[in-house]
Amino acid sequence: MSARRGVTILGSTGSIGCNTVELIEARPDLYRVEALVANSRVDILADQARRLKPRLAVVADETAYSALKEALAGTGIEVAAGAAAVVDAAELPADWVMASIVGAAGLAPTLAAVRRGAVVGLANKECLVCAGQLMMAEVEKHGATLLPVDSEHSAIFQVFDFDQHDRIEKIILTASGGPFRTKSREFMADVTPEQAVAHPNWSMGAKISVDSASMFNKGLELIEAHHLFDMPEDKIDIVVHPQSVIHSLVSYVDGSVLAQLGSPDMRTPIAYALGWPKRIDAPVPRLDLAAIGTFTFEAPDEIRFPSLRLARAALRAGGSAAAVLNAANEMAVAAFLGRRIGFLDIAQVVERTLEGVEHCELGSIDDVLVQDQRARAFAAAIIDRQVR
Ligand SMILES: NC(=O)c1ccc[n+]([C@@H]2O[C@H](COP(=O)([O-])OP(=O)(O)OC[C@H]3O[C@@H](n4cnc5c(N)ncnc54)[C@H](OP(=O)(O)O)[C@@H]3O)[C@@H](O)[C@H]2O)c1
Numbered sequence: 001m002s003a004r005r006g007v008t009i010l011g012s013t014g015s016i017g018c019n020t021v022e023l024i025e026a027r028p029d030l031y032r033v034e035a036l037v038a039n040s041r042v043d044i045l046a047d048q049a050r051r052l053k054p055r056l057a058v059v060a061d062e063t064a065y066s067a068l069k070e071a072l073a074g075t076g077i078e079v080a081a082g083a084a085a086v087v088d089a090a091e092l093p094a095d096w097v098m099a100s101i102v103g104a105a106g107l108a109p110t111l112a113a114v115r116r117g118a119v120v121g122l123a124n125k126e127c128l129v130c131a132g133q134l135m136m137a138e139v140e141k142h143g144a145t146l147l148p149v150d151s152e153h154s155a156i157f158q159v160f161d162f163d164q165h166d167r168i169e170k171i172i173l174t175a176s177g178g179p180f181r182t183k184s185r186e187f188m189a190d191v192t193p194e195q196a197v198a199h200p201n202w203s204m205g206a207k208i209s210v211d212s213a214s215m216f217n218k219g220l221e222l223i224e225a226h227h228l229f230d231m232p233e234d235k236i237d238i239v240v241h242p243q244s245v246i247h248s249l250v251s252y253v254d255g256s257v258l259a260q261l262g263s264p265d266m267r268t269p270i271a272y273a274l275g276w277p278k279r280i281d282a283p284v285p286r287l288d289l290a291a292i293g294t295f296t297f298e299a300p301d302e303i304r305f306p307s308l309r310l311a312r313a314a315l316r317a318g319g320s321a322a323a324v325l326n327a328a329n330e331m332a333v334a335a336f337l338g339r340r341i342g343f344l345d346i347a348q349v350v351e352r353t354l355e356g357v358e359h360c361e362l363g364s365i366d367d368v369l370v371q372d373q374r375a376r377a378f379a380a381a382i383i384d385r386q387v388r
Pocket of ligand 1: 010011013014015017038039040042060100101103105124125126149150202203204206207208266
């Protein structure tokens with residue numbers, strides 16, 4: 001048996017995926033790659049596959065199959081395409097799986113990895129937002145391990161005393177505030193996708209960058225934190241910390257507040273999850289506190305950023321509300337990136353979809369998928385009307 005940890009990367013061509021590939025490539029003594037999965041960016045995927053030599057490379061988009069097949073001809077790497085093949089890749093016996101597909105599209109493969117008891121590095125927060133309760137029950141049932149990769153949740157995980165859960169008063173998620181932290185609603189009404197994806201501290205994929213600008217990202221993280229750490233909504237605070245150095249905090253009954261700090265570089269939380277329970281090197285800029293000089297904090301503004309109010313309401317409502325919020329947000333962000341609606345319309349589309357789609361309890365993953373589709377159809381109709 002190989003002593004090296006077998007790794008599968010779901011979403012290897014994205015921002016998180018490429019950072020994960022970089023860390024794995026630096027330690028061939030520790031890791032070997034089982035499968036790489038992307039949606040359609042064949043050039044990047046084929047290049048990664050030639051370097052890392054996985055057993056399998058998969059594209060979700062079936063029209064990209066022949067290009068991938070051709071690009072990997074003669075390498076001995078198996079090639080597949082389609083949504084079912086993505087799930088098959090997650091089912092291969094890798095010890096460790098990076099779940100870094102963006103959006104609810106990552107739910108089925110992440111669940112497949114959970115159901116075979118894998119250690120899962122979870123970047124794909126939308127999975128927990130739309131199916132948190134069911135997903136956590138599956139984690140428990142199959143003895144899987146979820147290691148948060150979101151920097152905030154990784155920070156909390158590192159300072160959270162799981163043996164004294166009742167001694168924790170609250171968790172505090174930090175937020176950078178995004179590119180429009182100090183901007184008025186009038187300003188935000190006219191911003192372009194280019195302005196919205198230009199995050200001041202982090203380099204990320206387009207969807208999460210827009211989510212950071214609207215602060216829906218923090219709303220999604222609130223719901224994610226609720227499920228990961230079993231904390232009620234009223235025990236999760238959000239504080240804006242524009243320097244993005246304190247990644248989150250845990251407050252205990254004795255008044256102690258523990259935090260994890262680091263440069264705003266995703267390779268730190270990815271390395272933490274990859275190496276867990278040990279630590280591995282990450283080539284990130286080291287913190288120079290004297291050079292930073294000052295940390296600042298502000299309360300989030302729920303008037304300028306209604307996403308936070310909507311996420312809290314969805315979490316309190318329970319049932320299908322968070323799945324509807326997530327699906328509507330995915331649709332609205334895609335429409336904004338496609339220049340079909342304005343930036344402020346994103347929260348409006350989400351709010352109206354939450355009001356319009358009938359609330360229900362979620363008894364199974366199929367229920368989640370049905371509700372996700374309903375919300376997408378409802379949001380699409382609102383977007384169409386907005387555009388006309
Ligand atoms: N980026 C960050 O710093 C960061 C931080 C914390 C959490 N996260 C979370 O991590 C996840 C990924 O974010 P990202 O910024 O890395 O996104 P990204 O750069 O847009 O990458 C998304 C990845 O998912 C793949 N993908 C998209 N749809 C797919 C489908 N239907 N089936 C299979 N693969 C699919 C993409 O493939 P193609 O390249 O072929 O399109 C790409 O590999 C998100 O949930 C995000 O919220 C990201």
